[in-house]
Amino acid sequence: xxxxxxxxxxxxxxxxxxxxxxxxxxxxxxxxxxxxxxxxxxxxxxxxxxxxxxxxxxxxxxxxxxxxxxxxxxxxxxxxxxxxxxxxxxxxxxxxxxxxxxxxxxxxxxxxx
Amino acid sequence: xxxxxxxxxxxxxxxxxxxxxxxxxxxxxxxxxxxxxxxxxxxxxxxxxxxxxxxxxxxxxxxxxxxxxxxxxxxxxxxxxxxxxxxxxxxxxxxxxxxxxxxxxxxxxxxxxxxx
Numbered sequence: 105x106x107x108x109x110x111x112x113x114x115x116x117x118x119x120x121x122x123x124x125x126x127x128x129x130x131x132x133x134x135x136x137x138x139x140x141x142x143x144x145x146x147x148x149x150x151x152x153x154x155x156x157x158x159x160x161x162x163x164x165x166x167x168x169x170x171x172x173x174x175x176x177x178x179x180x181x182x183x184x185x186x187x188x189x190x191x192x193x194x195x196x197x198x199x200x201x202x203x204x205x206x207x208x209x210x211x212x213x214x215x216x217x
Numbered sequence: 218x219x220x221x222x223x224x225x226x227x228x229x230x231x232x233x234x235x236x237x238x239x240x241x242x243x244x245x246x247x248x249x250x251x252x253x254x255x256x257x258x259x260x261x262x263x264x265x266x267x268x269x270x271x272x273x274x275x276x277x278x279x280x281x282x283x284x285x286x287x288x289x290x291x292x293x294x295x296x297x298x299x300x301x302x303x304x305x306x307x308x309x310x311x312x313x314x315x316x317x318x319x320x321x322x323x324x325x326x327x328x329x330x331x332x333x
Contacts, residue, residue: 139323144226146308146325147262162320194262203250203312206321208262 106131110195110209117185118217125180125212127195135198136178137162137206138170140191147194153178154201185216219244221311223324230299231332238294238327240309246270249313251285251292256326257305265307268292299331 108129117123129136137152139162149162153172167189169181178197182189192213196206220243230236242251253265266276268285276283280297296303306328312321 137321144325146223147310147323149320152320163322192260196262205252205264205267206254206262207264208254211260 106207108195108197108207108209110193110212112212113210114213116215116217119186120184123182123185123214125182125193125195125214127178127180127209128176129178129195129197129207130176131197131199131207132175133197133207134175134200135204136172137196138168138178138180139194139196140164140189141194141211142191150180150193182214185214187216190214190216219246219249219311219313219322221309221322221324223307223309223327225327226325227328227330229330229332232300233298235295235297236299236329236331238296238307238309238329240292240294240324242290242292242309242311244311244313246313249311252310252312252321253283253292253294254308254310254323255305256308257302262308265294296329299329301331301333304329304331 111126134155138150139147141147148164150168151170153159194211195209198204198206222241249270251268255263273285282295284293306326308326309324310321
């Protein structure tokens with residue numbers, strides 16, 4: 105089944121404790137991205153990647169890191185999480201660039217205390 | 218800079234009513250793509266439609282229809298004879314190549330509540 109998976113689905117952590125949210129897709133998509141969803145703000149892109157080893161900042165990259173060592177995986181790293189990073193996070197992939205429909209993962213609800 | 222405005226924060230209708238969700242966009246590009254996504258209460262995001270800027274033909278898919286008008290920079294979404302299962306947050310999105318980047322911009326979403 106074609107899908108985007110994210111782990112964990114739910115995470116409660118404390119300020120400053122490094123965490124990684126994994127994202128994997130099995131559709132051989134070139135383009136992957138991370139979004140955060142906050143009430144009243146819609147979806148905002150954090151980082152995107154157009155292919156392996158090619159990543160770039162989205163609209164709200166501060167406090168986040170990503171890597172794209174393999175085509176299928178695109179982990180999101182919070183080196184020192186802060187309470188303002190409490191949010192719902194979505195990973196997405198598409199065939200290429202940002203012009204194709206995006207397939208979204210199920211979301212990761214992160215709470216930083 | 219690109220921008221997507223969904224002015225309706227929340228719409229409440231009774232089943233079988235028709236409802237239109239508005240989407241107004243801004244872009245300087247002549248080539249761009251417009252999308253609609255649905256987010257039901259379960260939380261996942263589901264793709265509904267993509268339109269490129271050169272195709273102004275309206276689209277109908279069952280009870281769903283989309284009206285793309287470049288003259289007013291709008292890409293509105295109509296649900297005919299709404300059903301409870303249509304209750305969701307709907308996002309309009311725009312993707313262009315402003316400055317060489319490919320950052321899709323989403324509107325803030327419209328929450329549609331369909332009452333039985």
